[in-house]
Amino acid sequence: MTRIGITGHSNLTEEGREVVAKALGAALTPYRGGELVGISCLARGADRLFAEAVLRAGGRVEVVLPSADYRENKVKPEDREDFDGFLIRASSVRYMPHRQAGRAAYEDANQAVLSDVERLFAVWDGRPSDGRGGTADAVDAARGQGLPVEVIWPEGARRG
Known part of the structure; x- marks a missing residue:
C-alpha cells in the first residue's frame, strides 16, 4: 500500500487548475x-x-x-456540492479536535496528514506561507521529518 498526502495552494487560476490536474495524474x-x-x-x-x-488512478x-465547523464556515456555498461529492466518496473522514477552523486546526490537520503518509505531494510555487499552517509550512515540516516531498508546479501553473 502506498499512502501519499497533499499540500498545496487553494487559489489556483482556472488555467493553473488544468495543468496541475494533469501533472498530478x-x-x-x-x-x-x-x-x-x-x-x-x-x-x-x-x-x-x-x-x-x-x-481516477x-x-x-x-x-x-x-475542525468540526470546517464545511459550514470555510467551504463557500458554491463549493459545497463539490466538497460533499468528495466526502461521500471518501473511504474515511477524520476530524481534528477543534470546534473552529483556524491556524491551530490547520497545523494539526497538516501534521495528521504527514504522520500518516510515506510521501507528500506539494502543489507549491516555492514561496513562503502567509501564516502558520500553509503550504510552505507543510513542506518544511515534511522535510524536517525526513518525509520525501515531490513538488508539483508545472509550466502554466498560476495562483489567482
Whole structure:
C-alpha cells in the first residue's frame, strides 16, 4: 500500500487548475494498479484536484478535516456540492479536535496528514506561507521529518 498526502495552494487560476490536474495524474502514474491511498483535507484547489486524481488512478481517499465547523464556515456555498461529492466518496473522514477552523486546526490537520503518509505531494510555487499552517509550512515540516516531498508546479501553473 502506498499512502501519499497533499499540500498545496487553494487559489489556483482556472488555467493553473488544468495543468496541475494533469501533472498530478502523471505523478500518480507509478502508483496505479497498487493499493493507493491519498490523504487530503479537501481544501479547494490542490487538495481536491489531488483527490480526484487519486480516485481516477483507482485509489481511495482518506479525508482529514481541520475542525468540526470546517464545511459550514470555510467551504463557500458554491463549493459545497463539490466538497460533499468528495466526502461521500471518501473511504474515511477524520476530524481534528477543534470546534473552529483556524491556524491551530490547520497545523494539526497538516501534521495528521504527514504522520500518516510515506510521501507528500506539494502543489507549491516555492514561496513562503502567509501564516502558520500553509503550504510552505507543510513542506518544511515534511522535510524536517525526513518525509520525501515531490513538488508539483508545472509550466502554466498560476495562483489567482
